[in-house]
Amino acid sequence: xxxxxxxxxxxxxxxxxxxxxxxxxxxxxxxxxxxxxxxxxxxxxxxxxxxxxxxxxxxxxxxxxxxxxxxxxxxxxxxxxxxxxxxxxxxxxxxxxxxxxxxxxxxxxxxxxxxxxxxxxxxxxxxxxxxxxxxxxxxxxxxxxxxxxxxxxxxxxxxxxxxxxxxxxxxxxxxxxxxxxxxxxxxxxxxxxxxxxxxxxxxxxxxxxxxxxxxxxxxxxxxxxxxxxxxxxxxxxxxxxxxxxxxxxxxxxxxxxxxxxxxxxxxxxxxxxxxxxxxxxxxxxxxxxxxxxxxxxxxxxxxxxxxxxxxxxxxxxxxxxxxxxxxxxxx
Amino acid sequence: xxxxxxxxxxxxxxxxxxxxxxxxxxxxxxxxxxxxxxxxxxxxxxxxxxxxxxxxxxxxxxxxxxxxxxxxxxxxxxxxxxxxxxxxxxxxxxxxxxxxxxxxxxxxxxxxxxxxxxxxxxxxxxxxxxxxxxxxxxxxxxxxxxxxxxxxxxxxxxxxxxxxxxxxxxxx
Ligand SMILES: Cc1cc2nc3c(=O)[nH]c(=O)nc-3n(C[C@H](O)[C@H](O)[C@H](O)COP(=O)(O)OP(=O)(O)OC[C@H]3O[C@@H](n4cnc5c(N)ncnc54)[C@H](O)[C@@H]3O)c2cc1C
Ligand code: SF4
Ligand code: FES
Ligand code: FES
Numbered sequence: 001x002x003x004x005x006x007x008x009x010x011x012x013x014x015x016x017x018x019x020x021x022x023x024x025x026x027x028x029x030x031x032x033x034x035x036x037x038x039x040x041x042x043x044x045x046x047x048x049x050x051x052x053x054x055x056x057x058x059x060x061x062x063x064x065x066x067x068x069x070x071x072x073x074x075x076x077x078x079x080x081x082x083x084x085x086x087x088x089x090x091x092x093x094x095x096x097x098x099x100x101x102x103x104x105x106x107x108x109x110x111x112x113x114x115x116x117x118x119x120x121x122x123x124x125x126x127x128x129x130x131x132x133x134x135x136x137x138x139x140x141x142x143x144x145x146x147x148x149x150x151x152x153x154x155x156x157x158x159x160x161x162x163x164x165x166x167x168x169x170x171x172x173x174x175x176x177x178x179x180x181x182x183x184x185x186x187x188x189x190x191x192x193x194x195x196x197x198x199x200x201x202x203x204x205x206x207x208x209x210x211x212x213x214x215x216x217x218x219x220x221x222x223x224x225x226x227x228x229x230x231x232x233x234x235x236x237x238x239x240x241x242x243x244x245x246x247x248x249x250x251x252x253x254x255x256x257x258x259x260x261x262x263x264x265x266x267x268x269x270x271x272x273x274x275x276x277x278x279x280x281x282x283x284x285x286x287x288x289x290x291x292x293x294x295x296x297x298x299x300x301x302x303x304x305x306x307x308x309x310x311x312x313x314x315x316x317x318x319x320x321x322x323x324x325x326x327x328x329x330x331x
Numbered sequence: 332x333x334x335x336x337x338x339x340x341x342x343x344x345x346x347x348x349x350x351x352x353x354x355x356x357x358x359x360x361x362x363x364x365x366x367x368x369x370x371x372x373x374x375x376x377x378x379x380x381x382x383x384x385x386x387x388x389x390x391x392x393x394x395x396x397x398x399x400x401x402x403x404x405x406x407x408x409x410x411x412x413x414x415x416x417x418x419x420x421x422x423x424x425x426x427x428x429x430x431x432x433x434x435x436x437x438x439x440x441x442x443x444x445x446x447x448x449x450x451x452x453x454x455x456x457x458x459x460x461x462x463x464x465x466x467x468x469x470x471x472x473x474x475x476x477x478x479x480x481x482x483x484x485x486x487x488x489x490x491x492x493x494x495x496x497x498x499x500x501x502x503x
Contacts, residue, residue: 006333006350006396028397035353035392036373048350050397076386080452085460096455100478101444102380102389236455236477331461 029111065219071110090226094168117159152267157200167263171245193268222257240264293317340408357395366406377479387443406435429483
């Protein structure tokens with residue numbers, strides 16, 4: 001690992017100043033992604049600013065009935081919190097479906113939002129990768145791309161966004177609160193992550209000197225009836241091939257509320273707006289679910305290695321909605 | 332170099348380390364506590380599992396400097412000076428190991444897992460998220476222990492050992 005200097009920030013102001021004064025500085029949360037990437041030589045910060053002592057590890061109710069999650073809340077605590085389990089079960093399930101118990105004990109909410117892709121060419125410094133080295137090409141497009149995206153892709157990069165948590169946050173209309181020396185701003189999940197386009201190395205709306213301080217979940221009657229489904233190569237401790245976060249409200253047989261997002265299939269946590277549009281006001285039937293899934297996947301483009309994900313995603317969407325309709329939430 | 336004051340198995344140790352040294356390397360190379368194993372060094376196998384304030388973590392992805400002042404427990408601390416921990420005995424009785432390389436991590440992980448389960452934390456296979464204390468079925472044990480790989484495939488014995496130990500603890 002390339003040597004770096006280490007600072008532990010006691011408060012937010014110190015953390016913000018440390019990165020504002022030093023373009024080679026990076027925040028360190030649980031370290032489960034950053035330490036790995038530093039060891040592989042892909043991230044090479046001059047200064048590591050440890051933010052785990054910041055007082056941002058609380059989960060609390062907001063006056064409007066929503067919930068505010070501090071950026072330093074560990075993934076395991078988030079999943080186990082009574083408010084999240086009862087009101088946003090899809091978020092508990094999504095977090096529990098990711099990584100392992102050890103990693104979830106270390107990983108923070110902020111770090112999970114900013115984790116980088118698991119594309120094997122990105123990790124292999126001898127391979128071409130536009131994300132790691134802009135302009136060098138993409139090893140995955142003509143190579144091994146079983147894990148890669150079919151939605152939101154570009155000619156420059158097809159890396160799938162790896163997070164489970166973010167898929168649930170997208171379905172729940174979460175808002176990310178970020179702070180820098182310039183002040184505080186709020187970024188909706190839908191615009192937090194950026195599709196690769198011609199600049200796959202730019203992954204989020206965040207500037208390097210901005211700190212994620214919290215995630216806000218709006219109040220939502222739909223969210224209580226929600227589920228996460230993850231399809232992967234082994235039963236546990238594997239990234240998603242396809243995943244679905246869904247919240248559904250049905251009255252008198254008609255869909256009156258829906259939040260839907262997909263993971264594993266897209267370059268960003270994928271809010272399924274076409275499917276939501278097709279579902280709202282439609283009868284809550286298998287046929288509507290299937291039609292909504294088809295609408296969402298219509299623009300998908302597969303390669304020989306990953307085209308199977310398109311039908312897999314259609315089926316996963318349909319099955320998740322069906323289960324929500326027949327069994328309700330896991331809360 | 333930074334001065335890192337670690338607290339490991341109840342004893343204080345002050346080490347001068349470059350900040351890039353992992354907790355795993357500090358334990359093995361500086362403190363001579365080689366019970367904790369290095370499998371992948373990438374967070375993917377669980378061989379390096381230790382407890383930090385009673386919670387299981389992967390020490391390979393932990394910078395030692397970040398864990399200063401935390402109470403670290405390794406397999407040496409769990410075993411103690413006497414006849415060993417009853418969970419170790421349960422692993423032996425139930426053939427919960429073959430080569431033994433993953434075993435320290437399995438045992439530290441199982442102890443952390445039982446504490447999580449005891450605190451009512453759900454898992455990915457828990458059917459009712461809000462129910463108090465999911466029963467510790469074999470499916471629950473397997474899911475909760477999925478962060479510990481065993482290349483020898485001693486999984487059945489590992490699950491048997493944990494189930495037996497958990498049942499004995501519940502009776503005490
Ligand atoms: C073997 C393995 C399997 C995994 N499987 C899964 C899986 O199945 N599903 C899944 O979703 N994830 C999985 N993960 C990824 C894991 O969820 C992430 O590594 C973790 O969430 C990152 O959180 P962290 O706090 O450790 O981040 P860190 O490693 O500390 O940081 C990651 C990045 O975020 C930045 N950062 C951290 N906090 C902030 C903040 N508050 N503001 C601004 N920037 C910040 C850091 O500078 C860094 O660039 C897996 C990881 C491993 C190693
Ligand atoms: S898919 Fe993206 S991350 Fe993977 S090799 Fe291509 S450019 Fe790099
Ligand atoms: S050595 Fe740490 S998880 Fe494999
Ligand atoms: S006993 Fe050999 S790796 Fe588990």
